[in-house]
Amino acid sequence: MSDTMPEVKIVIRDDASLRVDGGIPLFDHEGNEIPTPDGRPYSLCRCGQSERKPFCDGSHKTCDWDSTLAPTS
Numbered sequence: 001m002s003d004t005m006p007e008v009k010i011v012i013r014d015d016a017s018l019r020v021d022g023g024i025p026l027f028d029h030e031g032n033e034i035p036t037p038d039g040r041p042y043s044l045c046r047c048g049q050s051e052r053k054p055f056c057d058g059s060h061k062t063c064d065w066d067s068t069l070a071p072t073s
């Protein structure tokens with residue numbers, strides 16, 4: 001990794017959200033930018049139960065959902 005480039009990554013958290021790190025901008029389906037915490041990591045819901053979509057609000061902790069990833073090959 002370059003000294004001038006921040007580490008950019010998306011982590012699929014076990015039984016939880018997608019953790020986005022590195023100042024990645026977020027856009028809706030029409031191309032409108034969705035405000036994110038300036039330069040700080042944020043979490044995107046993947047359980048579908050958040051009241052703050054697309055962001056995680058912790059609802060994944062109380063709903064019954066399967067976070068198993070599809071096999072890759």
Ligand code: FES
Nearest residue numbers: 045046047056059
């Ligand atoms: S993943 Fe956290 S509320 Fe959906």
